[in-house]
Amino acid sequence: MLMTKNQYFWLIYQKKCRVQTNYPINMADVLKPELIWIEGRCYRINDPAMEITAFQEHDLYENEAIFNDPDDDDEEDEFEIIMMDNNRYSTSMHVSKHYIGSIIGKKGAMKMRIERDTKTDIKIPRQGQTGYIMIYGPSASNVKAARRRVNIIVMSSRMKQKSTHFISIPMNSPDIIKNFENFKEIVLRDNSSRDLEESLFIKAQKLHITVGVMCLMDNEERLYVSKLFTEAKEKIIMPLIRDHLPLRIRLKGLSYMNDDPRSIDVLYGLVQEEAAPTGLLQNLTDALVEYFYKAGFMEKEYGREHVKMHVTLINSKYRSRSSEATTAEDKWKDRRKPRITFDGSEILKKFADYDFGVTELTDIHLSQRHSMGPDGFYQPTCVISCNKA
Known part of the structure; x- marks a missing residue:
């Protein structure tokens, strides 16, 4: 019997929970997951105590728009996007060094995925260097999309830290x-x-x-x-x-x-x-x-x-x-x-x-x-x- 996409993800989630814990699965936790707000937009996120996986990444990004048309998103953002030569766009963003590793991911997998999905190029200061993360893309929408995904990772990582x-x-x-x-x-x-x-x-x-x-x-x-x-x-x-x-x-x-x-x-x-x-x-x-x-x-x-x-x-x-x-x-x-x-x-x-x-x-x-x-x-x-x- 063929499964719908939601049924498939639910099955994967059940398997993950059985492996990681001995507790019964609460359907309400899946149907009403935790939400986070980033730059005026609401995203749902899985249990922040669990390590981010490909399945969770899909859940984080599932509702993102397609980033082909730079005129798609007329929402006003507080950050600046600069138009460069040859129709290239860029933005800079500060990210604490404590979250850089989560953005890069194991062997650079997370950073490469964001770049691939949003058709952008993300430049991150090397260890020991200071400076902002730079994001370059073919349109303002692509750059915004990449920035939001980076912010989602930062917010997810922040939830695991003790309050200061x-x-x-x-x-x-x-x-x-x-x-x-x-x-x-x-x-x-x-x-x-x-x-x-x-x-x-x-x-x-x-x-x-x-x-x-x-x-x-x-x-x-x-x-x-x-x-x-x-x-x-x-x-x-x-x-x-x-x-x-x-x-x-x-x-x-x-x-x-x-x-x-x-x-x-x-x-x-x-x-x-x-x-x-x-x-x-x-x-x-x-x-x-x-x-x-x-x-x-x-x-x-x-x-x-x-x-x-x-x-x-x-x-x-x-x-x-x-x-x-x-x-x-x-x-x-x-x-x-x-x-x-x-x-x-x-x-x-x-x-x-x-x-x-x-x-x-x-x-x-x-x-x-x-x-x-x-x-x-x-x-x-x-x-x-x-x-x-």
Whole structure:
């Protein structure tokens, strides 16, 4: 019996999954795969944890247009395409050195395939050299097509990297810091759980709402995202909050990430608008994630329609490492140990409605992870003001 193309790819996918895992195949994961946005266009992508294969490449590129007619694509792009002599077109693009290997592929196979499919010539700086990737082709459409395919590979590779930055809303007003320190003192004094220690509490100056995380591998990417962040102020942030400034945010009440209050990884504070429309803060965070998601720099949290707004107060991953680990190998083994949860049931009973206080939304940060600025908050890469002009 003849199979359709979709049936054939589904069969191949099943075989791959059986080889790589012992888990049952979820048809919904195939029918509704993860999507990524690149330069205003939406592409579907398979499980980023799996290595890119020829089958997955086909799935990534399946909906690309045919690139013969340079007048086919009248969509405006932010990047520049230059017409050269003899009806040749070119464009340049920055790609972090961390992704060059994925673009070239094993023995150059990936680069050659893109060149063959799009009828282009891709010039990549050699190892140790600096410079932009150059793409040459017989038409603007060919050049655009090759550029998009390179971007797809970069986005797929980016998803596998640990985040380096995050968008944050500081929640460290003097009032909140004072109440948080009081909360911390009482919890450490009265809580009977031996698994709860001072190192699990976040530093008071670092209290914040995490909007979303991203991976920025070099200074060029940081500069570009800072530019996008500044543009987001006028496009998204101010239109939403301008009529409600100064926007006051109250930190009140507790919740936790796990299912069992006796075994908690993260205990966090709840946030709400003060004298402003309910849902305004949620709309703001959702809009920012959508903006950077479509720009190709941020993923949406799997299974969530909205950003989970919270202020982390206690996190088991902050637990102090063993003081006996002195060598690099011992420290690595220490980091690989499973997290030890803590019993937060008594805290939740006693502080269910604890009011940490109010702060004004004065600015939003593009913050660096695992860093500290001179004021005790995370080192900023870019800060935008949310005050009225």
